[in-house]
Each structure stands twice: as C-alpha cells, then as structure tokens.
Amino acid sequence: MDFELSEEQNLIRDVAARFLEDNWSSDIRRKGLDEPPATIPSELWSEIAAMGWLGISVGEDVGGGAQDMLSAAILAEAAGAALLPGPLISTMAAVTALDRSGNQSLRNAHIRALIQGDKRATLAVEEANGCWGPDRVEARAVLASDGSGTLTGTKILVPDGDGADLFLVAARLPDGLGLIAIAGDAPGLSVTPMRRMDGQAVVEVQLDGVPFDENAILASTDGDAERVLREAYDFWSVLLAADLLGISSAVLEITTEYAKERVQFGRPIGSFQAVSHKLADNLVDVEIGRSLLYGACLALDEEAPDREVLVSAAKAYLSDTAVSVSESGLQLHGGIGYTWELDIHLYLRQARCNAASLGDAAHHRERAATYLADSFG
Amino acid sequence: MDLTFSVQDEAFRARFRAWLEEAMAEYKEVMRAGGGNPLEQSRVWQAKLYEAGYLGMAWPRAYGGQEASLTEQVIVSEELARAKAPGTINTIGLTIAGPTIVQHGTEAQKQRFLPKILTAEELWCQGFSEPGAGSDLPALRTRAELKDDHFVVNGQKVWTSGAFFSNWCALLVRTDPSAPKRKGITYLLCDMKSPGIEVRPLRNAGGGSHFCEVFFDDVKIPRENMVGELHGGWQIARSTLEHERSGLSGVIALEGNLERLWQLASTIQRGDHKAIDEVMVRHQLVQMWFEKEGLRYLGFRNLSAQISGSGAGVSGSLGKLVNSQLRQKMASLGLEIAGPLASVAKKSPHVLDRGRWQAGYFDALGYSIGGGTSEIMHNAIAEGVLGLPHSADQ
Ligand SMILES: Cc1cc2nc3c(=O)[nH]c(=O)nc-3n(C[C@H](O)[C@H](O)[C@H](O)COP(=O)(O)OP(=O)(O)OC[C@H]3O[C@@H](n4cnc5c(N)ncnc54)[C@H](O)[C@@H]3O)c2cc1C
Numbered sequence: 229m230d231f232e233l234s235e236e237q238n239l240i241r242d243v244a245a246r247f248l249e250d251n252w253s254s255d256i257r258r259k260g261l262d263e264p265p266a267t268i269p270s271e272l273w274s275e276i277a278a279m280g281w282l283g284i285s286v287g288e289d290v291g292g293g294a295q296d297m298l299s300a301a302i303l304a305e306a307a308g309a310a311l312l313p314g315p316l317i318s319t320m321a322a323v324t325a326l327d328r329s330g331n332q333s334l335r336n337a338h339i340r341a342l343i344q345g346d347k348r349a350t351l352a353v354e355e356a357n358g359c360w361g362p363d364r365v366e367a368r369a370v371l372a373s374d375g376s377g378t379l380t381g382t383k384i385l386v387p388d389g390d391g392a393d394l395f396l397v398a399a400r401l402p403d404g405l406g407l408i409a410i411a412g413d414a415p416g417l418s419v420t421p422m423r424r425m426d427g428q429a430v431v432e433v434q435l436d437g438v439p440f441d442e443n444a445i446l447a448s449t450d451g452d453a454e455r456v457l458r459e460a461y462d463f464w465s466v467l468l469a470a471d472l473l474g475i476s477s478a479v480l481e482i483t484t485e486y487a488k489e490r491v492q493f494g495r496p497i498g499s500f501q502a503v504s505h506k507l508a509d510n511l512v513d514v515e516i517g518r519s520l521l522y523g524a525c526l527a528l529d530e531e532a533p534d535r536e537v538l539v540s541a542a543k544a545y546l547s548d549t550a551v552s553v554s555e556s557g558l559q560l561h562g563g564i565g566y567t568w569e570l571d572i573h574l575y576l577r578q579a580r581c582n583a584a585s586l587g588d589a590a591h592h593r594e595r596a597a598t599y600l601a602d603s604f605g
Numbered sequence: 606m607d608l609t610f611s612v613q614d615e616a617f618r619a620r621f622r623a624w625l626e627e628a629m630a631e632y633k634e635v636m637r638a639g640g641g642n643p644l645e646q647s648r649v650w651q652a653k654l655y656e657a658g659y660l661g662m663a664w665p666r667a668y669g670g671q672e673a674s675l676t677e678q679v680i681v682s683e684e685l686a687r688a689k690a691p692g693t694i695n696t697i698g699l700t701i702a703g704p705t706i707v708q709h710g711t712e713a714q715k716q717r718f719l720p721k722i723l724t725a726e727e728l729w730c731q732g733f734s735e736p737g738a739g740s741d742l743p744a745l746r747t748r749a750e751l752k753d754d755h756f757v758v759n760g761q762k763v764w765t766s767g768a769f770f771s772n773w774c775a776l777l778v779r780t781d782p783s784a785p786k787r788k789g790i791t792y793l794l795c796d797m798k799s800p801g802i803e804v805r806p807l808r809n810a811g812g813g814s815h816f817c818e819v820f821f822d823d824v825k826i827p828r829e830n831m832v833g834e835l836h837g838g839w840q841i842a843r844s845t846l847e848h849e850r851s852g853l854s855g856v857i858a859l860e861g862n863l864e865r866l867w868q869l870a871s872t873i874q875r876g877d878h879k880a881i882d883e884v885m886v887r888h889q890l891v892q893m894w895f896e897k898e899g900l901r902y903l904g905f906r907n908l909s910a911q912i913s914g915s916g917a918g919v920s921g922s923l924g925k926l927v928n929s930q931l932r933q934k935m936a937s938l939g940l941e942i943a944g945p946l947a948s949v950a951k952k953s954p955h956v957l958d959r960g961r962w963q964a965g966y967f968d969a970l971g972y973s974i975g976g977g978t979s980e981i982m983h984n985a986i987a988e989g990v991l992g993l994p995h996s997a998d999q
Binding site (some may be wrong): 229230231232233234297298376446484487488493496498499500501504505507508509511512515516517519520522523526540541544590593594595597600601604605 | 606607608609610611612676810812863864867868871881884887888890891892893894895896897899900901902903905906908909910912917919923926927980982983984986988990991992993994995996
C-alpha cells in the first residue's frame with residue numbers, strides 16, 4: 229500500500245516546475261493569441277528531450293526512462309501549470325503507444341529518434357463529425373491481399389501536425405479499428421493549419437489514398453490493433469487530464485494569493501466567505517480530481533479491468549474542474565481578472581480547449597455509464 | 606505506487622473474511638430466532654467481533670484492543686462493509702470517547718472504561734453542543750464547579766445523539782468563566798445515571814427520535830473522571846473531533862447506496878422507457894460514481910501518508926464535506942428517480958420500497974450539520990489548508 233508520489237516523482241515534479249519557470253513564459257502564449265501561434269522553439273524542444281521527458285515512460289532498451297504512467301502525468305501537470313503548448317503531451321502519448329504496442333519493427337524504427345527530439349510524431353484521431361474518440365472514426369483503410377493498403381479520410385484538431393515526421397492515424401481497417409503509422413511526407417497526405425481558441429496551432433490532415441504497408445499498423449503481439457488504438461487514446465486522455473489538473477492548481481494558487489492580498493472594506497477579500505468558500509470548493513475539486521488521476525494512471529500501468537472507466541472519470545472530472553476553477557479565478561480577481569494582461573484568461577482558454585479535446589465530460593460520462601451498467605446490472 | 610496489500614495483510618484479510626462469513630450466518634440464526642430487541646441484537650454482534658479480536662483495532666492490547674497496523678484496520682472496515690455486516694452500536698464510544706481516553710486518559714480511566722466500550726456493555730454519547738454553542742463550540746456555558754473531590758455541573762446540552770440509551774457521556778463543561786473561552790473548558794466523563802440528569806428525546810426532521818436534550822441540575826462528577834488537565838479540555842476535544850472524519854470506511858457505504866440507486870433507475874418505468882435511459886439520470890449517477898471513486902483514492906492517499914508519516918495527507922474536513930454532499934445528492938436523486946411515487950407517504954400502500962428513499966433523504970440531511978456543518982468545513986479548508994484569513998473574529 230503506497231499511493232503517494234515517490235521521492236523520485238517529487239523530484240521530477242520540482243525540477244519540471246523550475247525548468248519551465250526558467251524557460252517558458254505565459255507571455256509567449258499571450259502574444260500567440262495574435263498571429264503567429266505560440267510554439268515550443270526547437271532549442272527548448274531539444275532541451276526537453278535531453279532531460280528525458282519525451283520518453284519518460286518508455287522502455288529502457290530504446291533509451292526511455294522506464295518510469296510509470298504517473299511520472300509522465302506529473303510532467304503533463306507541470307506543463308499545464310506553466311501553459312506550455314500541447315506537443316509535449318501528444319508526443320508522450322504517441323511514443324507510449326508505439327512503445328506498448330506489439331509492433332517491434334515500428335517501435336525500433338522510430339522511438340529513439342522521437343524521444344531524442346530528432347523526429348516528431350503525433351496522433352490523428354478526431355474527425356469533423358461532432359464526436360470524439362475511436363468509435364466514430366470513419367477514415368478508411370483498404371488492404372490488398374499482398375499487404376499493401378491505402379488510407380482515406382480527414383482528421384482535425386491534430387496537435388503538432390505542422391512538420392510532423394510521423395502521424396499515428398486512427399482508421400477503420402477491414403477487421404476493426406486501428407492506428408496506422410504514416411510518414412509526414414507520404415504521397416496523398418496534406419496538412420492545413422487550424423487554430424485553437426487558446427492560440428495553439430493544430431492542423432487538419434487530409435488523407436487521399438495514402439499508401440501504406442500492413443506492417444505500419446500498430447497491433448498488439450496477439451494482433452489486436454483496436455486495443456492499441458483505444459489504449460493510445462486513453463494514455464493521451466489521462467495526460468490531458470493531468471494538464472487540466474496543472475491548470476486548475478495553478479489558477480487556484482494564483483487566486484488564493486490574490487485573495488490574501490487584495491483589501492476591500494478594510495479586510496482581505498479572502499476573509500469574505502463568498503470568496504473563501506468558493507476557493508475551498510475549488511480545492512475540493514482539485515484534490516478529488518488529483519486522486520482520480522492517480523487512480524487512472526495506476527490502472528493503466530496495471531492494465532486493470534477498470535482502467536477505461538477510471539480514465540474517463542479523471543478526464544471528465546478534471547475537464548469540469550479546470551473550467552470552473554478558471555472561471556471562478558477570473559471572477560474573484562474582479563476587474564483585473566477580466567484583462568488581457570492577467571494570465572487567468574490564458575488558463576481559461578486552454579482549460580476550455582482541453583476540456584473539449586479527447587472527449588468532453590459528457591462523452592466520458594457516457595462511456596463510464598456503459599461500464600457501470602455492466603458492473604451494477 | 607501500488608495499492609496491493611502485503612502477503613501477511615492478505616492472509617489476515619482471508620482469515621477475517623472466513624470468520625465473518627461464519628459469524629454472520631450464526632448471527633442471522635439468532636436474529637431469526639427473534640433474539641431480543643435491536644439494541645440487544647447489536648450488542649450480541651459487537652461482542653462477537655470483540656471476542657474474535659476484530660474490534661478496537663487501533664487500541665492498546667492492555668485494554669482489550671488489538672494494536673493492529675493501519676492496513677489491518679482498513680481491511681477490517683473494508684470487509685465489514687463488503688459483507689454488509691451489521692453496524693457496531695457504540696459509535697460515539699468507539700470513535701470519540703474511546704480514542705480520547707486512549708490518548709489522554711489516566712491509567713485508571715483506561716482500565717475502567719475501554720474494555721466496556723468495546724463490548725458495548727456501556728454505551729456512550731457526546732455532550733458537546735449547547736443551545737448557545739454549536740459551530741462556535743468554545744462558547745459553551747454548561748458550568749462545572751470543582752468542590753473538593755468532585756465537580757458540580759449545571760446547564761444544558763442539546764442534539765446529544767443516543768443520550769436516552771447511553772450509560773456514559775463525554776462532556777465538555779466550563780470550569781473557568783473568567784478565562785478566554787478556549788482556556789476555561791474541562792473534559793469530563795459523566796455517568797448518565799447520576800442524580801440530577803434529565804434526558805428529553807427530540808424528534809428529528811425525519812420523524813425519528815435519536816438526539817436529545819440533556820439537563821444537568823447539580824450533577825456530581827468525581828474528579829477522577831476528568832480527562833487531562835483542569836481547564837485543558839478544549840485541546841483534548843479538538844484532537845478527537847478529527848477522529849470523527851475517517852476516510853475509507855465511509856466510502857464503502859456510498860458504493861452500496863450508489864448500486865441501489867442504479868438498480869432503482871434500471872427498474873423504474875417511465876412511460877416507454879426506464880429512468881436509467883434518460884441522459885440526465887444516467888449522467889448524474891455516473892458523476893456521483895466519479896466523486897465516490899475520487900473519495901476512495903483520496904482515502905488511499907491519506908492512508909499512505911499516514912503509514913509513511915510523510916505529512917502529505919489531505920485535511921479530513923475535505924473528505925467530510927464531500928462525503929456529506931455526496932450522500933445528499935444521492936438521496937435527492939433517489940427521490941427524483943422515484944418520480945411521482947416520491948410524494949407517497951410511508952404509510953400509504955402505494956409506497957415504493959417501503960419508503961426507503963424518503964427516509965434516506967431525511968437521513969442524509971443530517972450529515973451536513975452533525976459533526977461540524979458544511980460551512981464550518983469550508984472555513985476549515987479555506988483557513989487551515991489554503992491559509993486564507995479568518996472569516997470571523999476568533
Ligand atoms: C444528526 C445530528 C446529530 C448530532 N449529534 C450530536 C452529538 O451527539 N453531540 C453533540 O454534541 N452535538 C451533536 N450534534 C450537533 C451538531 O454538532 C451541531 O448542530 C452543529 O455543530 C451546528 O451547530 P448549531 O446546530 O448550533 O448550528 P449553528 O452553529 O447555529 O449554525 C447555524 C447555521 O449557521 C452556519 N454558521 C455558523 N457559524 C458559521 C461561520 N463561522 N461561518 C459560516 N457559517 C456559519 C452553520 O453552518 C449553519 O448553517 C448533532 C447534530 C445533528 C444534525
């Protein structure tokens with residue numbers, strides 16, 4: 229029974245926070261809301277790779293850190309708190325998917341270069357159908373008997389897609405769903421820039437009969453491609469939930485400090501219960517959300533039967549939490565909270581965007597309902 | 606990070622589970638044979654637990670306890686809940702008076718009181734709240750004057766749960782009216798049969814009579830029944846208020862409630878569909894399950910922090926707040942799912958599930974008041990955890 233961060237994880241957390249404080253600034257994000265979007269400069273990306281972040285939960289044999297899912301989540305949390313753009317998270321999710329899938333040739337071909345920051349990979353799942361997740365994927369992969377195939381469809385909201393070397397594309401295969409690794413320069417693949425409300429660059433990926441080989445399918449050792457896709461989406465969701473936790477606790481801290489200092493009616497506003505009780509509720513949500521996140525990370529590592537429902541719990545709960553904590557943060561700052569200069573709206577924007585990515589709270593509640601109907605039925 | 610218990614702990618769990626199964630079967634036989642009133646039945650059950658060594662897990666062996674590890678304590682409460690075992694009766698004795706005596710009592714008090722708390726031979730109540738002192742407990746005024754070898758107590762307590770059947774009362778009294786309010790309070794152990802005590806049960810909002818008014822008229826309490834120092838009672842009371850807010854065992858009860866709610870929603874017909882087919886109903890249930898799981902993993906975080914002594918635990922006020930809010934949300938949803946039948950009285954032949962949803966609703970309302978109100982929990986979180994300034998002059 230040990231459900232606390234290890235000493236090593238505490239260290240990872242502290243180092244990450246300090247590094248991001250020294251090397252990243254929310255001002256970059258503010259500027260990025262006006263053209264052009266804020267991206268992580270390549271020197272910073274190399275440093276992040278050199279610290280071992282990208283491959284933190286990847287096997288040692290390919291140069292990874294061999295840490296658990298929670299360690300990756302701790303980095304994602306720090307990234308959220310520092311308002312670092314999304315490629316860290318999509319990259320960690322993509323390499324984890326490559327690492328844990330049973331496709332050794334793909335893993336060996338790409339993982340080192342990816343975690344060293346020499347190449348970039350991302351995941352392309354969502355489509356313009358008003359839904360989220362693998363179930364509604366319509367991009368179609370056709371396979372010939374010689375093992376060659378073509379892939380057709382359109383993906384949206386793909387992070388880090390501009391200049392990506394490798395796209396892990398969710399598609400409908402002849403016998404179920406799966407992820408297919410497609411090179412960024414594959415013929416028939418084209419990328420159109422999209423933009424998020426929080427100033428992050430994402431892209432639309434057009435796949436027009438893109439050729440691929442069946443060895444490019446990420447399947448488990450027993451040939452289950454759908455499971456690999458679903459797990460990859462879960463890794464990614466849990467890391468995004470961690471990002472949302474980082475946003476929530478950062479805004480709560482900023483607002484709590486403000487409530488101690490700002491004086492009205494001769495008293496700090498934090499002594500008014502309408503203010504302090506709101507902050508207490510925010511803390512409740514942060515701590516419940518954090519507990520769910522830890523539970524989900526552990527369940528993923530252990531491949532526990534309730535891992536999907538726990539991922540959904542963490543993502544849904546922290547989506548709601550990040551939005552509500554950011555909104556009350558804005559409110560409790562008064563006029564200054566409504567200014568462009570204050571960081572709160574940057575957090576709120578990222579909270580809103582990430583809450584609506586990889587399944588919003590309602591999507592995940594619905595997924596959990598299916599699980600609970602089984603277990604209570 | 607892992608949530609597995611050690612091999613020894615799992616062996617302990619297996620032993621306890623096997624014992625529990627047998628003990629419950631035997632107990633049900635006794636019940637079926639109509640053995641005594643509910644109070645007597647509970648005593649029988651509790652004595653069984655005690656004799657087998659599964660009660661007073663945290664207490665010293667010398668006074669009938671087990672000195673069990675934290676993980677064994679958790680395992681026992683998990684297994685009891687999982688098996689839907691009958692509750693223990695002496696809650697105040699086991700969770701408030703007992704731990705106070707363990708921590709602060711004299712040797713004589715420990716020997717005198719602890720074993721009989723465990724066996725439920727002596728039942729306890731908590732005489733803290735007064736008409737003028739609830740959330741602001743240190744404002745209490747029940748007066749005790751020390752005369753030679755005993756105190757003479759005059760005043761009134763209120764909301765005293767179970768006072769009418771209790772043998773003893775953990776009592777807070779004012780011994781120094783001139784001192785600042787936290788410095789003039791003393792902690793006494795009061796025999797409820799003492800002359801001058803009058804207990805009047807109060808009917809609660811749900812219709813039951815569980816809590817009481819207790820009047821003290823020149824009640825004599827021997828000095829040897831004082832816990833800790835004269836005028837030092839506030840610190841002692843504070844330290845055990847926290848005992849009331851345990852994490853994991855409460856969560857398992859929530860799990861059971863949620864399962865019953867889900868089953869209700871799956872049976873209730875609403876025209877051409879079941880209640881569970883409605884998104885609003887389904888999503889509320891799921892959200893409550895999320896919160897329940899969050900509380901469970903929070904409990905694991907706290908337990909781990911306790912075991913390691915890292916101090917990284919999360920304040921008990923937070924768990925208490927979420928737990929009581931969640932109980933109330935579940936209870937309200939129970940009535941919503943019941944639909945038109947939510948309005949039917951228990952005595953009416955049309956009542957659903959013998960009125961359990963209505964009763965559960967009123968029962969849940971007390972959770973955000975007893976043991977410190979939700980507003981006071983918010984204050985404790987805001988001030989104690991976030992470090993915000995005090996909301997009122999203290
Ligand atoms: C089911 C039940 C069982 C109980 N059992 C026992 C028992 O066994 N022994 C015992 O001693 N007591 C018991 N109590 C009493 C309980 O501890 C008190 O009712 C509780 O502490 C509140 O005190 P009060 O009733 O005087 O309300 P008050 O303190 O008068 O509160 C009234 C309202 O004002 C709010 N309020 C008060 N102060 C503040 C503040 N500083 N900031 C914000 N809001 C505030 C409260 O939250 C509440 O909503 C029980 C109560 C219940 C409901």
